[in-house]
Amino acid sequence: MDSQSAEPKKTKTANLEDVRKVVAEARKRAEAQVKATGIVSAGAITSETKKSATVRVARTEMPGNIMRPEHVKPVSLALPPSDAAAAPGAPGADAAEAAPAAAQDQAPTAETVPRLTNPIRKRPKAYGVEARRRYREENSRRLTSLESGFILCPGCFSHIVLHDLEPLHVAQCQSCGTMEFVPLRIGNFWLFEPLGGGSMGSVYKACHTEMTDQVFAVKILGRMNKTDPVAIESLLREARVAKVIGDHPCLVSCVESGFQDDEYYYAMEMIEGNRLDKLMDQRGRLPEVAVYRMAVDMLDALQHIWSRGYLYCDLKAENIILSTAEHAVLIDYGLCAEAGQLVDPDGQFISGSPYYLPPERVWGMVESPASCIYSLGMVIYHTLTGEPYFDAPDIRALMERHVAPDAEVSLNRLKGLRPGLMQVLTQMIRQDHRERFQTFDEARGAVKQILDEMARMGGR
Numbered sequence: 001m002d003s004q005s006a007e008p009k010k011t012k013t014a015n016l017e018d019v020r021k022v023v024a025e026a027r028k029r030a031e032a033q034v035k036a037t038g039i040v041s042a043g044a045i046t047s048e049t050k051k052s053a054t055v056r057v058a059r060t061e062m063p064g065n066i067m068r069p070e071h072v073k074p075v076s077l078a079l080p081p082s083d084a085a086a087a088p089g090a091p092g093a094d095a096a097e098a099a100p101a102a103a104q105d106q107a108p109t110a111e112t113v114p115r116l117t118n119p120i121r122k123r124p125k126a127y128g129v130e131a132r133r134r135y136r137e138e139n140s141r142r143l144t145s146l147e148s149g150f151i152l153c154p155g156c157f158s159h160i161v162l163h164d165l166e167p168l169h170v171a172q173c174q175s176c177g178t179m180e181f182v183p184l185r186i187g188n189f190w191l192f193e194p195l196g197g198g199s200m201g202s203v204y205k206a207c208h209t210e211m212t213d214q215v216f217a218v219k220i221l222g223r224m225n226k227t228d229p230v231a232i233e234s235l236l237r238e239a240r241v242a243k244v245i246g247d248h249p250c251l252v253s254c255v256e257s258g259f260q261d262d263e264y265y266y267a268m269e270m271i272e273g274n275r276l277d278k279l280m281d282q283r284g285r286l287p288e289v290a291v292y293r294m295a296v297d298m299l300d301a302l303q304h305i306w307s308r309g310y311l312y313c314d315l316k317a318e319n320i321i322l323s324t325a326e327h328a329v330l331i332d333y334g335l336c337a338e339a340g341q342l343v344d345p346d347g348q349f350i351s352g353s354p355y356y357l358p359p360e361r362v363w364g365m366v367e368s369p370a371s372c373i374y375s376l377g378m379v380i381y382h383t384l385t386g387e388p389y390f391d392a393p394d395i396r397a398l399m400e401r402h403v404a405p406d407a408e409v410s411l412n413r414l415k416g417l418r419p420g421l422m423q424v425l426t427q428m429i430r431q432d433h434r435e436r437f438q439t440f441d442e443a444r445g446a447v448k449q450i451l452d453e454m455a456r457m458g459g460r
Contacts, residue, residue, distance in 0.1 A: 115258035377428030
């Protein structure tokens with residue numbers, strides 16, 4: 001009897017261990033997907049996942065009923081008039097150029113992956129005479145040592161020889177023990193300082209061997225997924241989209257991308273400033289005038305993207321930088337969608353930032369400029385009050401709040417805001433897309449009117 005009762009216990013324990021292994025492997029795959037695409041899949045969502053992060057959740061896992069109400073009609077979308085299709089690298093302009101080397105039956109080389117380059121624009125204030133002089137001096141000193149095969153220890157100024165040191169890691173000075181980052185060269189760029197994690201890997205501050213009066217931000221793939229075809233295509237696609245979108249004061253510009261020195265990379269201009277979500281963490285809320293100016297800049301940027309044949313589908317505080325050039329700058333084109341492909345083909349997943357995603361995405365409807373306007377309205381509210389408009393204990397429940405029957409705009413939530421803004425914000429965050437502003441220019445005009453009114457009243 002004892003032996004008979006022990007056997008089931010043994011089997012049960014073994015099964016439990018198998019389940020744990022399966023769960024652990026699934027979590028590893030989910031984490032790998034996050035590194036590759038920047039999207040947190042359902043398997044990787046935990047209680048620690050930021051509600052402002054971009055997540056991906058299957059509709060079958062959503063709580064409650066998220067069916068579109070009958071009174072909310074599908075979008076009748078008028079595509080933007082645009083000459084974007086004629087631009088090099090535009091959607092459908094050159095299929096051969098757009099095809100990543102990872103999809104071919106050959107090892108990627110500098111010849112098989114197109115090297116996209118754009119003229120480099122200097123921002124009038126961020127790259128003024130004094131800034132260019134400072135960068136030129138700093139970069140010249142840095143390049144002199146790097147091209148000679150060493151870096152200077154910041155602690156004792158002795159030489160740390162680069163030979164045999166692993167790039168993108170930290171090395172210890174043998175003289176004083178100071179830890180120093182080991183740079184990596186890709187083409188004409190030297191990546192010399194980590195800036196943070198990007199949507200598909202990491203972003204590094206970099207200098208250029210020829211353009212020494214500027215600094216750049218270079219995005220490369222994570223070390224664990226640098227040969228992953230999905231990650232490679234995502235990185236190169238973002239660079240291609242940036243090239244099509246082109247130049248705008250409120251958008252980060254692509255400088256160069258491709259495959260060199262065994263690395264896929266995407267180099268962009270360096271935006272000096274503070275990320276909006278970081279400012280909110282520090283201050284709680286931002287001054288009204290700063291928020292309205294940010295909104296006007298974002299609507300300008302969104303309109304420019306739309307005119308080039310794309311809709312920006314990841315509007316959140318983390319993707320907005322308030323630059324030292326007195327512009328709000330939108331970054332990260334990883335989730336930009338072509339104007340003709342604004343709905344998930346199979347409708348099985350919901351992707352976006354739970355604080356800000358539009359109801360159409362939860363319902364699986366075609367999106368439009370009104371969808372971006374909704375997300376921006378949510379960002380404006382969050383920035384002005386220090387609190388998100390909707391919140392919930394978990395991410396899936398938070399997503400559902402955007403489409404809940406009681407999710408219509410509450411005037412009580414808008415108390416304390418100036419009357420003109422209450423009216424504008426109410427129209428931006430209506431649940432039914434037909435009741436919102438329908439164009440970016442229309443919304444921009446409404447916000448600009450508030451700024452003009454404040455100017456007439458002396459900022460009050």
